[in-house]
Amino acid sequence: MLRGVSRRRAKRPDNHEDDSASLTEVTATTNIVCPHCDIVNRIPAARLGDRPVCGKCKQALFTGHPLVLNDGNFNQQLTRSDIPVVVDFWAPWCGPCKAIGPIIEQLAVSFDGKVKFCRFNVDDNPLTPVKFGIKAIPTLIFFKDGHVAEQVIGLVARAKLEEALNKLL
């Protein structure tokens, strides 16, 4: 028994070669912006798969559905999220946008908890599209750590989007 304890003790330094790195590991949390109330939740990385709920409004942080963004909540949802965010800039009159909509819905299910999918109506919200230089729709912008990581213009196959998503993770 004692031998077991001393062994474990002896082993510890091996697991903690770099103090700063192990500290990060122990306390690792992921900022998830609530899709319902826009509050930032710090979720321990190990609990991300446990259907976490918002500390404020108690609703599910991961819904499996694209979130509707607008000029008002765009910045908060984008800049405070630790998981990649994909925004589908679209308009109701646009045929290819209608075609890409169901693909976004499907991806929101398969990447639930890993990537946040959002839909952004450019007709109702003129400010953000100008800021990102959106000239054609549909345009998908992939954000990582609040910065543009990838941009896809026009209707593309689901496989192509999945490929781009897997590069982000």
Ligand SMILES: [Zn+2]
């Ligand atoms: Zn909430």
